[in-house]
Amino acid sequence: MFKFDKLVFGDLGWGDEFLFATLMTITVSILSMGLGLCLAILTVWAKLITNKITRLIANFYTTVVRGVPELLVIYLIFFGGNTVVMSIAKLFGYHGYIELNALTIGTIAIAFISATYSSEVLRAAYLAVNKGQIEAAKALGLNKFQIFFKVMGPQILLHALPGIGNVWQITLKDTSLISVTGLVEIMRQTRIASNVEHSPLTFLVTAALLYLFLTTFSGKFFKLLELNFSKGYN
Amino acid sequence: MQNFFDYFNQSLLFRNFVEVLSGLDNTLLLLVISLPIGFVLSLVFALGRVSKNKILSKPIAGYIFVIRGTPLLVQIYLIYFGLGSIEFIRESFLWILLKEPFWCGVLALTINTVAYGSEIFRGGIQSVTKGQIESGLSLGFNKFMLLRKVILPIALRKVLPSYGNELILMVKATSLVSLTTYMEMTGIARKIMAKTFAPVEAFIAAGILYLFLNFLMVQFVKYLEWKYNPHLRVNES
Numbered sequence: 001m002f003k004f005d006k007l008v009f010g011d012l013g014w015g016d017e018f019l020f021a022t023l024m025t026i027t028v029s030i031l032s033m034g035l036g037l038c039l040a041i042l043t044v045w046a047k048l049i050t051n052k053i054t055r056l057i058a059n060f061y062t063t064v065v066r067g068v069p070e071l072l073v074i075y076l077i078f079f080g081g082n083t084v085v086m087s088i089a090k091l092f093g094y095h096g097y098i099e100l101n102a103l104t105i106g107t108i109a110i111a112f113i114s115a116t117y118s119s120e121v122l123r124a125a126y127l128a129v130n131k132g133q134i135e136a137a138k139a140l141g142l143n144k145f146q147i148f149f150k151v152m153g154p155q156i157l158l159h160a161l162p163g164i165g166n167v168w169q170i171t172l173k174d175t176s177l178i179s180v181t182g183l184v185e186i187m188r189q190t191r192i193a194s195n196v197e198h199s200p201l202t203f204l205v206t207a208a209l210l211y212l213f214l215t216t217f218s219g220k221f222f223k224l225l226e227l228n229f230s231k232g233y234n
Numbered sequence: 235m236q237n238f239f240d241y242f243n244q245s246l247l248f249r250n251f252v253e254v255l256s257g258l259d260n261t262l263l264l265l266v267i268s269l270p271i272g273f274v275l276s277l278v279f280a281l282g283r284v285s286k287n288k289i290l291s292k293p294i295a296g297y298i299f300v301i302r303g304t305p306l307l308v309q310i311y312l313i314y315f316g317l318g319s320i321e322f323i324r325e326s327f328l329w330i331l332l333k334e335p336f337w338c339g340v341l342a343l344t345i346n347t348v349a350y351g352s353e354i355f356r357g358g359i360q361s362v363t364k365g366q367i368e369s370g371l372s373l374g375f376n377k378f379m380l381l382r383k384v385i386l387p388i389a390l391r392k393v394l395p396s397y398g399n400e401l402i403l404m405v406k407a408t409s410l411v412s413l414t415t416y417m418e419m420t421g422i423a424r425k426i427m428a429k430t431f432a433p434v435e436a437f438i439a440a441g442i443l444y445l446f447l448n449f450l451m452v453q454f455v456k457y458l459e460w461k462y463n464p465h466l467r468v469n470e471s
Contacts, residue, residue, distance in 0.1 A: 067402075067448040068441045069409030071420055076441070079433030176305035180413070187307060200315035208304045208312065215303040 003199045007206060014193045014203070021189035022210055028185060029172045031107045036114030036171065037164075043119040044126060062116045070113050070177055077109040078102075078181045106178035114171040121163030126152075128159045158229050165222035169215055176211070186210055250426050250439035258443060260418040264336070264408045268343040269401065275344070276351030277386075283356050294352070301349035306407055309346055314338040314414040339411035347404050354396050358389030391462050398455030402448050409444070419443055 009015035046058035065073060086098050129152060137151040179187035190207040194200035242248055282290045283298070301309065317323050317332055331337040362385050370384040412421035423440035427433045460467060 064441070064445065067445040069406040069420060069444055071409045071412070072423070072437055072441055072444065075420075075424065075427075076434065076437040079427060080437070083434065173305040176307045177410075179307075187305070187311075190308075190311070194315065199319065200311070201319050204308060204312045204316045208300075208308050211305060211308060212300060212303040 002205075003197060003202045006193075006197050006199070006202060014189070014197075017189055017193070018186070018206065018210070021184055021186045022214070024183070025172070025175050025185040025210075026214070028103065028106055028110065028175045028178065028183070029168075032110035032114055032175070033168055033171050035107060035111035036118050036167075037122075039111060039115035040118035040122050043115060044122045047119075047123060048126065058119075062119060065112060065116045070174055071180070073113055074106070074109040074177055074180065077112065078105050081105050081108070102178070102181045102183035106175070106181050106183050109181075110171060110174055110178060113174060114167060117167045117170060118164065121160050121167060122156065125156045125158075125160035125163070129155045158233075161222070161226050161229055165219065165226070168218060168222065172214055172218065173211065246430065246432055246435045247439055250423070250430075250436050251442070253426055254419050254422050254436075254439045254443055257417060257419040257422040258447075260336075260416065261408050261447070264339055264343060264411060264418065265405065268340050268347065269404060272344050272347035272351055272404075275348045276355055279348055279352035280355035280359060281381075283352055284359050298349045298353055301346060302353070306342065306346050306410055307413070310339065310342040310410055310414060313342045313345075335411065335414040335416040338414060339408070339416055343404065343407060343411070346407065347400065350400050350403070351397065354393050354400060355389065357396075358393035359385060361392055362388050394455065394459050394462065398452070398459075401455065402451055405444065405447055405451055 006013050007015050007018070009019075043058045043062065046054035049055075082099055085100060089096075089098055133151055133155065134147060137147045142150065175185060176187040179185060179191065182188065184192070186207050190203045194203040197203070279294050279298075283294045285291055313332070314335060317338075323329060323332065332341075366384055366388065367380065370380045375383065408418060409420040412418055412424065415421070417425070419440045423436045426436040426439075430436065
């Protein structure tokens with residue numbers, strides 16, 4: 001039933017493969033979380049400025065991506081992404097065949113999903129900051145950039161941090177879905193190993209433990225970060 | 235006009251739409267079985283989680299920790315591929331159910347939603363203020379009456395929005411069962427894609443259906459909120 005001796009490092013086991021797969025999962029999670037946060041900032045900006053068209057686009061984006069299963073978004077970007085990229089390249093006069101690799105596609109897909117959650121967190125955090133703070137900053141004669149980076153930014157971060165921690169956990173777990181694109185992360189490695197060794201239970205339990213390890217430790221990390229950021233308040 | 239309808243009927247998107255629609259019943263079947271069981275079990279587990287009895291609350295806390303810390307895909311694979319590789323289960327009566335991808339999906343979705351749902355309900359139960367419990371006790375309620383008449387109504391009402399969120403996540407989660415060869419909407423969309431080599435049309439057709447399903451779910455939760463939170467209703471006159 002269990003063949004845990006197959007998990008040794010080296011040529012005899014799958015230990016090193018799983019180590020690399022775990023690193024791949026972490027890489028994809030961090031990249032897509034970062035890209036997702038950038039997208040989220042853009043979305044929040046589009047929702048908060050007084051322009052009906054940008055608000056409509058941003059609302060459409062968040063509603064659709066949150067209302068559709070993650071797997072469908074990944075399929076759409078994985079199978080449809082190349083077509084879109086090639087048609088964009090055609091506009092610029094390039095007619096060759098372009099294929100994005102699985103890492104790029106996976107990162108973009110997860111970022112699109114993660115950004116919808118992040119944007120809600122950031123929006124709520126922005127609205128939670130007292131308007132008096134902006135007025136006080138203006139009274140001190142700070143310019144727009146100074147207001148954003150010295151006054152609003154740190155406070156938004158403080159309010160958003162717990163939510164961002166949650167989004168990180170969701171993103172980390174969602175990366176398991178991009179195994180369908182063939183990118184060798186934990187889930188894909190699990191399928192490969194269990195097909196070769198005919199022992200799915202061993203490797204699936206390993207995968208579950210690896211994910212549990214990742215989520216627990218990153219959760220602890222975010223707790224520490226929160227404590228650090230809220231120093232001024234308690 | 236006739237021309238337009240003919241064109242529309244023959245368009246790939248429309249034909250895909252009809253084909254994906256035939257998987258709607260399979261998706262709904264997953265939800266119809268796993269959501270009610272999940273709801274009841276969530277309540278039971280939440281009550282166990284807040285109980286002072288450590289033998290009861292600790293294992294439930296562990297269960298919630300493990301399920302919330304691992305992706306649903308791992309859980310589905312563990313049940314579908316993992317359980318099937320255990321000799322003992324293959325020879326028991328459970329195998330009649332567990333060899334079907336459908337029942338594996340139902341089991342995985344239920345296990346998943348119970349973990350998230352019981353955390354939500356726990357938040358609701360713990361948010362009931364002490365004064366309300368004390369006033370219930372002063373009316374001479376016993377433990378069961380207190381639960382039935384005071385704690386649960388207040389708690390459930392409070393957690394409706396977040397439980398609604400979980401319901402929507404569950405609708406989305408059913409798409410993962412397609413990876414165990416179960417033919418629900420995502421599985422059919424995938425099959426269409428393999429047949430027509432037109433991925434965008436196939437997945438957009440499925441996406442529209444999921445959006446519609448989630449829209450209905452949101453309306454249902456909104457109705458429940460309106461019905462059970464009369465004190466929060468905006469003045470309708």
